[in-house]
Amino acid sequence: MSAPPPTSGGEPAWLHPQPHEPNPAPSNPDPTFTLTRSDGTSTTITVADLARLPQQSVPDCTIISTGHGTSGPFRFDGVTLRDLLNAYAVTAWAYADLVSADGFGTRVQRDEVERSAARPILLATSCDGEPLTRAQGLVRLIVPHETEDALRQVKWVAEIQIH
Ligand SMILES: Nc1nc2c(c(=O)[nH]1)N[C@H]1C(S)=C(S)[C@@H](COP(=O)(O)O)O[C@H]1N2
Numbered sequence: 001m002s003a004p005p006p007t008s009g010g011e012p013a014w015l016h017p018q019p020h021e022p023n024p025a026p027s028n029p030d031p032t033f034t035l036t037r038s039d040g041t042s043t044t045i046t047v048a049d050l051a052r053l054p055q056q057s058v059p060d061c062t063i064i065s066t067g068h069g070t071s072g073p074f075r076f077d078g079v080t081l082r083d084l085l086n087a088y089a090v091t092a093w094a095y096a097d098l099v100s101a102d103g104f105g106t107r108v109q110r111d112e113v114e115r116s117a118a119r120p121i122l123l124a125t126s127c128d129g130e131p132l133t134r135a136q137g138l139v140r141l142i143v144p145h146e147t148e149d150a151l152r153q154v155k156w157v158a159e160i161q162i163h
C-alpha cells in the first residue's frame, strides 16, 4: 500500500494533483451534487435542475492526458459555473472547490471565471449532442483553458464548496 500524497497546511491532496490513470468509474450512480455556500447553507442540485438553467455550448474541447493520449475535440453542453452560482444566489465568493465522488477535484478562482468568459467553465451534461452517461462523467466539470493534462476536467462532481 502506498502512502497518501503529502499535503501542506491542511490542503486537500487533489489541490496539487499528479498525472495518474483516471479512475474508470464513479463511486456511486447518482449525479446529484451539493452546493455549499461560504455561510454554510447548502442546496442539492440535480441534473433536472441544471436543465432548467440557461444552456451553453463550448466547442473544440480536448481532453489531453499525459498517460493515455488525447481525445476529442468534443463539444460540451451544460450550465456555466457563472450562471449556476448566479442562479443559486452565490454573490460574494473568492474561489470554489469542485470535488468529485471519487475524491478528485479542482479549485476555480473567481477571477478565472471572469477571464474565461469566451470559453466558459462548464458543468457539462452532454457531449457532442448526446447526454453524458454517469460512466462518462455526469456531471462533468469542463475547464476549457486547461490544455495540459486533464487534471481539471473533473468527472462526477459531487460537491461545490464556495469560499
Ligand atoms: N473524478 C475524476 N475526474 C477525473 C479523473 C479522475 O480520476 N477522477 N482523472 C482525470 C484525468 S487524469 C484524465 S486524463 C481525464 C480522463 O477523462 P476521460 O475518462 O473522459 O478520458 O479525467 C480527469 N478527470
Ligand SMILES: [Mo]
Residues within 6 Å of the ligand: 019, 020, 021, 022, 064, 065, 066, 067, 149, 150, 151
Ligand atoms: Mo490523465
